[in-house]
Every structure is written in structure tokens, then in C-alpha cells.
Amino acid sequence: MIRQATVHDVPRISEIINSHAELGRMLFKSYAQLYEDLRDFAVYEKDNKVVGCVGLSIIWADMTEIRSLAVDEDYRGHGIGRRLVDWTVEEARRLQIRRIMSLTYERGFFEKFGFEVVDKDTLPLKVWSDCVRCPKREGCDEIAMVKTLWDVPMIVMPTTAPTPKGVSIPVLEYVEE
């Protein structure tokens, strides 16, 4: 069963994510980060136990990001990863956000779901906000992949951002598909 995460799931989500973080496969998440981002998370429950999790965060009007996708080692190969990715696709569609990205080592897995490798430089700068917490930083060897939901219409991007006191700041550059 897949469902939105609750505070009760945080210790188990932390256990699953951070066991992979210790191996350098994922980014470490503190309890504080997990509580703050809890609305982004779904969990997969089997036998009354959380055995997988995924987060979908909003990057920009036309981009979401899959984060913290992991399945307990004992439960892999049974379609749970697929169900978690499907959940993110439905969630992005509900939000009417056309593209989903992932920074990953699992190229073959994401290709199964229509993700394509893209040049990291084409991603919005905001994606890199997490990198300050990553031990690899400039040495990032993850692959950037993007899936487009073709049934979600393109959004007209604002050219100027609303700012307080009449100060104008540039918006992040819009990358044509």
C-alpha cells in the first residue's frame, strides 16, 4: 500500500534513506529536514512496516524533483520502486507540473519510466541548493534525468518576479524543451 507519509513514519524513513547515504548512494537527511519536507513524502507499507519511501519536491513552475527514493533491501525486485515512481508521476500531474527530474546513479531504472539523461547545466540553479549538504559537492557524479508529462500543458513563465519594496530580481532562466 502506498500513502502520504505522517510524522510516525519519520524514524523509519530516516533509517531507509540514511542506510544508503552511508554508502554514498543518497543524500543524508536529518530528522529536521524530514519533518520540514514531510508533505513531499509518500511511503510504501507492507506487513505493517514501511519498506520504501520517496519525496517529490517542487523546484519551479515547470519542474519537480524526485528525492530520497529508496526501497528496503529485503523488499527489492517486487515492483515497489515502480509504485513509488508512479506516485510521483501522479502527484506531478495533480500539481500540473510538466517535468520531473532526478539526480541519480540508477540510470537504467529511471529509463524504464521514460526519464532521459540531460545536461546538468540545463537544470534550474535551485536544484543545486541541496549540494551544500553533499560531501561530494563539485565532485558530483550523479546523472541528471528528466521525464516530461506530455499531457500536462506548458506553463507561461513569468518574466519578472514579484518582489517587496519595488526591488526587481531576475527569475531563473527558462530552458526550452
Ligand SMILES: CC(C)(COP(=O)(O)OP(=O)(O)OC[C@H]1O[C@@H](n2cnc3c(N)ncnc32)[C@H](O)[C@@H]1OP(=O)(O)O)[C@@H](O)C(=O)NCCC(=O)NCCS
Ligand atoms: C532503485 C530502487 C528504488 C528500485 O526499487 P525496486 O523496488 O527494487 O524496483 P522495482 O522492483 O519496482 O523495479 C521496477 C523495474 O525496474 C527494474 N530495476 C530495478 N532496479 C534497477 C536498476 N538498478 N537498474 C535497472 N533496472 C532496475 C526492475 O527490473 C523492474 O523492471 P521490470 O518492470 O521490467 O521487471 C532500489 O534498488 C533502491 O532503493 N536502490 C537504492 C537507493 C537508490 O539508489 N535510489 C535511487 C536514488 S535516486
